[in-house]
Amino acid sequence: xxxxxxxxxxxxxxxxxxxxxxxxxxxxxxxxxxxxxxxxxxxxxxxxxxxxxxxxxxxxxxxxxxxxxxxxxxxxxxxxxxxxxxxxxxxxxxxxxxxxxxxxxxxxxxxxxxxxxxxxxxxxxxxxxxxxxxxxxxxxxxxxxxxxxxxxxxxxxxxxxxxxxxxxxxxxxxxxxxxxxxxxxxxxxxxxxxxxxxxxxxxxxxxxxxxxxxxxxxxxxxxxxxxxxxxxxxxxxxxxxxxxxxxxxxxxxxxxxxxxxxxxxxxxxxx
Amino acid sequence: xxxxxxxxxxxxxxxxxxxxxxxxxxxxxxxxxxxxxxxxxxxxxxxxxxxxxxxxxxxxxxxxxxxxxxxxxxxxxxxxxxxxxxxxxxxxxxxxxxxxxxxxxxxxxxxxxxxxxxxxxxxxxxxxxxxxxxxxxxxxxxxxxxxxxxxxxxxxxxxxxxxxxxxxxxxxxxxxxxxxxxxxxxxxxxxxxxxxxxxxxxxxxxxxxxxxxxxxxxxxxxxxxxxxxxxxxxxxxxxxxxxxxxxxxxxxxxxxxxxxxxxxxxxxxxx
Numbered sequence: 001x002x003x004x005x006x007x008x009x010x011x012x013x014x015x016x017x018x019x020x021x022x023x024x025x026x027x028x029x030x031x032x033x034x035x036x037x038x039x040x041x042x043x044x045x046x047x048x049x050x051x052x053x054x055x056x057x058x059x060x061x062x063x064x065x066x067x068x069x070x071x072x073x074x075x076x077x078x079x080x081x082x083x084x085x086x087x088x089x090x091x092x093x094x095x096x097x098x099x100x101x102x103x104x105x106x107x108x109x110x111x112x113x114x115x116x117x118x119x120x121x122x123x124x125x126x127x128x129x130x131x132x133x134x135x136x137x138x139x140x141x142x143x144x145x146x147x148x149x150x151x152x153x154x155x156x157x158x159x160x161x162x163x164x165x166x167x168x169x170x171x172x173x174x175x176x177x178x179x180x181x182x183x184x185x186x187x188x189x190x191x192x193x194x195x196x197x198x199x200x201x202x203x204x205x206x207x208x209x210x211x212x213x214x215x216x217x218x219x220x221x222x223x224x225x226x227x228x229x230x231x232x233x234x235x236x237x238x239x240x241x242x243x244x245x246x247x248x249x250x251x252x253x254x255x256x257x258x259x260x261x262x263x264x265x266x267x268x269x270x271x
Numbered sequence: 272x273x274x275x276x277x278x279x280x281x282x283x284x285x286x287x288x289x290x291x292x293x294x295x296x297x298x299x300x301x302x303x304x305x306x307x308x309x310x311x312x313x314x315x316x317x318x319x320x321x322x323x324x325x326x327x328x329x330x331x332x333x334x335x336x337x338x339x340x341x342x343x344x345x346x347x348x349x350x351x352x353x354x355x356x357x358x359x360x361x362x363x364x365x366x367x368x369x370x371x372x373x374x375x376x377x378x379x380x381x382x383x384x385x386x387x388x389x390x391x392x393x394x395x396x397x398x399x400x401x402x403x404x405x406x407x408x409x410x411x412x413x414x415x416x417x418x419x420x421x422x423x424x425x426x427x428x429x430x431x432x433x434x435x436x437x438x439x440x441x442x443x444x445x446x447x448x449x450x451x452x453x454x455x456x457x458x459x460x461x462x463x464x465x466x467x468x469x470x471x472x473x474x475x476x477x478x479x480x481x482x483x484x485x486x487x488x489x490x491x492x493x494x495x496x497x498x499x500x501x502x503x504x505x506x507x508x509x510x511x512x513x514x515x516x517x518x519x520x521x522x523x524x525x526x527x528x529x530x531x532x533x534x535x536x537x538x539x540x541x542x
Contacts (some may be wrong), residue, residue: 020329022371027532062371066378068347069340095482097390097418100293100333107337122393124420142393147368149395152441156429163427163434170423213368248478260535 002138009055018056020237049250056087095120102130146186146209187215193223211239221267229268273409280326289327291508320521327358334347373401417480418456458486464494481508492538500539
């Protein structure tokens, strides 16, 4: 079960850190381009340098899919390299009618053995149910996202509350089935994290938006974690993996990951 | 430009028919399994048998992605086989923050040369803008989808109107930039098609849900087309491509496609 693993890794590693493996040929250290497989070498080095600090790795599928068939081979090789005491989350944001959703669920949960996936709520229950059916996996539904476009629809007043809270409530209902749902809530809206926690206290939160996107770490950890300072995965991608463009990039990534891990824990302690 | 092509093909072929290439190894005629590449043979035969009747083909990406790297090769080979007087629409329903959305846009519009894509609205403008930037392509935003889950959030009252109408209005605004947006509206909600047309008369509609999903063809064509009986792509997938499990499957698909084309045109005429 995902939730048990999350709890165990959080406690064993004393960490909430999730690292986004958004590898991009235009951003990796240029000296790696001489390698046979520069992106895999990059991912491997980042994973090796940080796996003991992170409870999860989260490849954003766009970065792999955009490479065509080789991108899926890269994803596969990368997944094989992630140690067993790290969760792997497919940041895929999929959402389609039932028979298509099932194809996606089978791919990510069965063929690629991801522990969790992100999905879009817009098409409703039957677009998400095939993922929920995998009871040992977790399905994180987009609730309040970290980007500027989140203001277009997610805050729309829907009855007595904004749409994102309606979604949090609905996902809490779906969670009653198997206890394996979660929410994606951007760190760029820390003031709304507490209302989401209130509406859905039992759901783990996947929180992107720290680092390059400028989210507020202090409020995010304070409002995003449960009473034990757990139940959240704080994701950092670019600020960790691209910490240095030089030969020391993996070391630099480790330093940055350690910095984030400690900064997060310091806030958890005073909570 | 997509809209000009759509108009031209609609008029030249006297058709609104879009055929969904949702190929599935468990559904294609069993005798094809003896072929070297059963799914490609299936797609090729379907395309050959129906390309003069359809203005567009729409592969649902889930059906290709689920096959791993070979699925992307299959997609590529299939696209190469579609004649130039048919539009190709990637039914991908993607939606992610700007830098990830750009990856998807580059893949589908540049690497794979699709004419159009479907995207999810939930993450708002910056998740869709990288697609809109391709001014000769079209971006169809999910508005009111054909599945049962559409009732979970899309009808939520957002101020004075349901969320799906808010989205139609917003996409109309985005359309002012390059005139290359469209909406996805399921044929299972024909009574709501007219209000969507009213709010966004200039947007072409991609309308799935006819056939297996049980949408009402008459009302769909009446309400979904513009005053000339154009500006809509009526998609049928399973009812056409899986019309027969026997050696005559391509012929049977052609017969079914012809039947739909005529049935749609008969309604356009009396409109």
